[in-house]
Amino acid sequence: MMAPAFLDNARLPRWLLPADWPQQGGVPVLARIELEAGRVQPVRPASDGIAASPQAWDLAGTLVLPGFVDAHTHLDKAFTLPRMKEVQPGLLGAIDAMLNDRVHWSAADVRERASRGLQWAWEYGTTHVRTHVDWWEPDAVPLAWPVMAELAQEWAGKVRLEQVSLIKLPLFEDAAQAMRLAQQVKATGPQALLGGFVHSTNWSERALRNLLVSAQACDLDVDLHVDEELNPAAVGLQTAARILREIGFEGRVVCGHICALAAQPEAQAFATLDAVARAPITVVSLPATNLLLQDAVTGRTPRMRGITLVKEARERGIPLLIASDNVQDPFCRLGSFDPVEALGTAALVAQLDEPFDTWSQALCRGDWLQRGPATAAPTLVGAKADLVLFTQADRHGWPSRSATRVVLRDGRVTHGDASLFHSR
Secondary structure, eight states, X not given: OOSOSXXXXXXXXXGGSOTTOOEETTEEOOEEEEXXXXXXXXXXXXXXXXXXXXXXXXXXXXXXXXXXXXXXXXXXXXXOGGGOOOOOSSHHHHHHHHHHHGGGOOXXXXXXXXXXXXXHHHHHTEEEEEEEEEEOOSSSOOTHHHHXXXXXXXXXXXXXXXXXXXXXXXXXSSHHHHHHHHHHHHHHOTTEEEEEEEOGGGOOHHHHHHHHHHHHHTTOOEEEEEOOSOOTTOOHHHHHHHHHHHHTOOSOEEEEEOGGGGGSOHHHHHHHHHHHHTTTEEEEEOHHHHHHHTXXXXXXXXXXXXXXXXXXXXXXXXXXXXXXXXXXXXXXXXXXXXXXXXXXXXXXXXXXXXXXXXXGGGGTOGGGGSSSOOOSSOOSTTSBOOEEEESXXXXXXXXXXXXXXXXXXXXEEEESOOHHHHTO
């Protein structure tokens, strides 16, 4: 019974159903999901009068989502907070604390902490993790970089692990050096992406252009920390969108954080989003870390939320993902590598309507990290049967009561108690 042939009466989110899916009272009817050889086969309305099967689990309205993509994490930093003393508030204070902690880093230390994070992600139902790796020197590959490459191989078939070189922007100021960095990243393997930290404190349009041009030359996708600040004068995102258009960039660029949009006049922010919508850019929002780091001053309640304009981005058709970011390190003392937890934070701080039916796709759309146009009508049919069943939640309150779940990989239970489905 650990590998059912059918999941009957499953509640799927509206975004994952065809436009002509029948509704009852304005709500999509429950589904019957057929599983065969570890993949999802036809998905039909449960109301179609299909005969019951002894190989079926009756989910009785249980919420079901595809496996998650956690599009922005920092496995190299995870779980370092317990060994730190006082951390000064804000992003730059966290960076200083992290730099001081590097004396404790070894390949074994990084491997243990990163492996723990991947294990947690696997147990929660995540199938795709992207991690950023701090890269501080132009001529030295960071200690954590080969560790992540090894873990990508070890976890292959369970969790797809991608690694991004988080390089401070000034290291791209020289075009030849930018090309050398891109070539080093390219040589790592297909799971590696070129990245950078783009902030008003290190701003250089020339360096950003060199980064993107070198990525184009090496056929690399790009993932940037951009405008992670509440400075309305920050122009990293709008400049990136312009340069991508000017050089005809053919890959996929992911821009994380972009908090500055929330501090800018609406006309300026909206013009930037309009440009992003015309570029091969995916936006990633990191609500927990941004809430903790933005507008952070000791002894003062923050006034700004620090989250980017997620609703306005979605309205423009910009691919938008929500991710965990930092976990139990100086940048974020909280976290568990559960993307659903990140969405729960976003649902409150950004006042998101219909988190399950609408916004859950921000945890599941791995195609939004890939090259080419996004899938217009996503579907489970034909995909691996990597599914997450939320046994105590309902569509109104989700992601509340989402901690208890059953995780299927290739149609088989890997985590959670599925016995309640057997007895129905």
